[in-house]
Amino acid sequence: KIISHTVGRVFFTYITVFIVACGLAVLLYFFIFKYKVxxxxxxxxxxxxxxLYIFITIKLDKYPxxxxxxxxxxxxxxxIFNALQYKIxxxxxxxxxxxxxxxIGTTDEVIQWMVPKRYWDFRDVGTNVVGGLxxxxxxxxxxxxDFIDQPMAKISVKMLMVVLTVDLIFLGLCLSNTPSAVKxxxxxxxxxxxxxxxxxxxxxAFLKTA
Numbered sequence: 001k002i003i004s005h006t007v008g009r010v011f012f013t014y015i016t017v018f019i020v021a022c023g024l025a026v027l028l029y030f031f032i033f034k035y036k037v038x039x040x041x042x043x044x045x046x047x048x049x050x051x052l053y054i055f056i057t058i059k060l061d062k063y064p065x066x067x068x069x070x071x072x073x074x075x076x077x078x079x080i081f082n083a084l085q086y087k088i089x090x091x092x093x094x095x096x097x098x099x100x101x102x103x104i105g106t107t108d109e110v111i112q113w114m115v116p117k118r119y120w121d122f123r124d125v126g127t128n129v130v131g132g133l134x135x136x137x138x139x140x141x142x143x144x145x146d147f148i149d150q151p152m153a154k155i156s157v158k159m160l161m162v163v164l165t166v167d168l169i170f171l172g173l174c175l176s177n178t179p180s181a182v183k184x185x186x187x188x189x190x191x192x193x194x195x196x197x198x199x200x201x202x203x204x205a206f207l208k209t210a
Contacts, residue, residue, distance in 0.1 A: 009064045016057045016067040024050040027142075042142050049138035056130060066124060070131035077101050077132030081139060089147050092156035094136045099163040101132035106170055113201055120201045177201040 027046055031037040053074070057067040080097045088096065105128030113120035139145065179200050186193045 012064040012067050013057055013061065016071055017054055019071050020050050020053045020057075042144060045141035046138055046143075049134050049142060052134050052137075053131075056127075056134075060127070066127050069124070069127050070134070073101055073105060073128045073131035074135035076104065077135045078139070080132075081136065085145070085147065088153070088156050088159065089150045090152045090156050091140075091148060092152050092160050093148065094140055096156070096160055096163055097136055098129065098132055099160070099167050102129050102167050103163070103170060105129055105132075106167075106174065110174065110201075113198055114195065116198075119199055175202050 024046060028043070031043065031046075037043070053070055056070060057064075060067045077097050080100050081093060084093050084096060102125070105125050108128065109120050109122075109125050112118040112124075140148075179196075182196055182198075182201075186196050
């Protein structure tokens, strides 16, 4: 709110574009002068991914403060990727990374829902995931790590299934967290009664038929 009231909400758009441009410039510098990458396709994919970040940022003109989430979750996906590479050395690492980003992004939104004057929005979850997805695309097609060249291992399949299952259960719980559901469990756990004052996380309901 301080930023919104001083420099304006559009500041988030400018700062996101600036960070993307700086990141691309740094990568191109290392590609050209340090690693001496010769494949034009790698440069093309880095430019494409940077363009996607900028395009999505511009499309978020009604909610420019959400644009910074693209950078935050892009960097988060990079750190997750780095942590996973010690165990996973095949292409499953990209999918697992994105699924972990989905879990963290959903958790972030649940926390926001629980905080007064903060709001839940599935659109924000999608923005978080897209931020991580584009960054992983840049790693896969642009950077192309040398160690990602092995057949899919059992540990990769196991981890993939575990993370996917957790995500599906978590999202299912969010979708089922309707006002009536909130009313039901806050009646049992009265210490959580303040949650009933929060905006609905989900409005799905069964339709009555004659």
